[in-house]
Amino acid sequence: MSFNVGLSGLNAANTALNVTGNNIANVATTGFKSSRAEFGDVYANSLFLGSAKNGAGTGVTTEQVSQQFTQGTITSTGASLDMAINGNGFFITSDNGNKVYTRAGAFGTDNAGNIVDANGAKLMGYSVDADGKVVAGVLTTLKVDTSALAPKATDTLSETLNLNSTSSTPSVSPFDAADTNSYNYTFSTDIFDSQGNSHTLTQYFAKTDTNEWSMYVTVDGVNPGNPASTVPYSATLSFNSDGSLASSTSSDLTVDTTGKFTMSDWVPAAKNAAGDMASNGSVAATAGVTINMTQTTSYNTSSATTAKTQNGYATGSLSSLTIDNEGNLFGTYSNGQSKTIGQVALANFANVQGLTPNGNTGWRESAASGVPVVGAPASGTMGTLTAGALEDSNVDLTAELVNLIKAQSNYQANAKTISTESTIMQTIIQMT
Incomplete structure (x- = not known):
């Protein structure tokens, strides 16, 4: 014995x-x-x-x-698609349709843009809808879309500015964009048409009376609705005695009940072969370009624009990719725009020691492990993600x-x- x-x-x-x-x-x-x-x-x-x-x-x-x-030590690598889990959970990968769970977060992309590990298994997560919102609950393989970001025509322009209440009326009349003595203040804003072409919208302001100003608008130096004309659109801004905006009127721009202007007939233009300004073949936003100037004031201080935003942009190509601690993948584009392109999902098990080793630092589900609980990082019992790092x-x-x-x-x-x-x-x- x-x-x-x-x-x-x-x-x-x-x-x-x-x-x-x-x-x-x-x-x-x-x-x-x-x-x-x-x-x-x-x-x-x-x-x-x-x-x-x-x-x-x-x-x-x-x-x-x-x-x-x-938990293993988390070491920074700087690689944009490297990820480390800090806490519970496993990355979910698809190996020819079979799910493999891993803590090894060294990922890259294949020739189709799929996010894959060194063995070619595809990382799984949640996709986004047309509005860039994550569609939770349905797992799919994550992919980095390198196609160009489609342009967006400007339809909203918001401005916050002050027109100096102590300014004198211009010494030259009538208004002439080429003569700086015919107006008191001007500034320009880039806006975009349906093809992503950039155009310069310029606004000129001339004081006409006590608490009253005239505004003149051109796009690329010509009439917004008729590129063959250099006559600008015009509007009148009237202010209360406390310097707040009282009313806005215009025969060229539509004015709504809140005082917002809308340039509804803008014809995007460019110089043709003859050197004349003419339609460039694109169109403006369907509802026109709304110019929100309701925050305009007329105080005894220098005329200045303190805030300005517009929501159009040109075509852009993917320039960088970042991941936050909740697993959201953000694509940043050459036109300055960014959008969510997906979210990494994690899985956890009632008995992680019941998982079956699969090799290549992966595990498979078993009867002993129980079924996986899938969710977003930093939700429920799931850990958070650290991007640009790996777990040792x-x-x-x-x-x-x-x-x-x-x-x-x-x-x-x-x-x-x-x-x-x-x-x-x-x-x-x-x-x-």
Whole structure:
């Protein structure tokens, strides 16, 4: 019997050596989780008498090799698609349709723009709708769309400005854009047509009376609705005694009940072959360009524009990609625009030690692990993401080297058990 006891000890020591050696071999493997061998003693049982009260054990058996899913150190890499999970969860990847779960967040793109790991498995997450909102609940493979961002025609322009109430009326009349003495203040804003072409909308302001100003508007230096004409659109701004805007009127621009102007008949233009301004083949936003000037004031301070926004933009190409701690992927484009292009999803399990190792630092679902709970990072029990970083192996090299010495000693001691039993057997044989 002692031979079997010693042999089981040798097998156990050899298993411990294999587990320790595997941990040491993967000390630099991204997302690797160390394992430990767990052993149990063995006692002989009788069908009728049960185990002997004072019976000697019959050796040792390997109960299981369990993986330790403790957090590894997060190391910055600077690569935009590298991701580390800080807390619970696994990245979900698709390996030819089969789901594999991993903590290794070293991702890149393939020739189709899919976000993939080093083995070609595709990262999974949530897509976005036409408005850039994440469509949660339905997993799909994430893809970096490198196609050009379509242009957007300007339909809203908001301005906050002050017109100096102490300004004198211009010395030259009537208004002439080429003569700076015919107006008090001017500024320009870039607006865009349906093809993403940029145009310059210029507004001129001339004081005409106490608390009253005239505004003149051109686009690319010509009449907005008739590129062949240089006559500007005009409007009148009247102010209250406290400097706030009282009313807005115009025969060229539509004015709504809130005092907002709308340039509803703008014809985007450019110089043709003859050098004349004419339609460039594009169109303006369907509802026109609304100019919100309701915050305009007339105080005793310099005329100035303090805030200005417009919502149009030209065609843009993807210039960079960033990921936040909730897994949202943001694409930044050469035209200054940015949009959400997807969200990374994470999975967690009731019993992570029940996962089946798949190799390549991945695991598969099993009956012991339970079904995956899928959600966005930083939601529920899911950890957060750190972009531009990777999670190192959680192997404690010092502890593993100590375990190596212990396993070696155990192996030698069990070998001595077998050697002693062999000596006893030889003695008995020689006595007979």
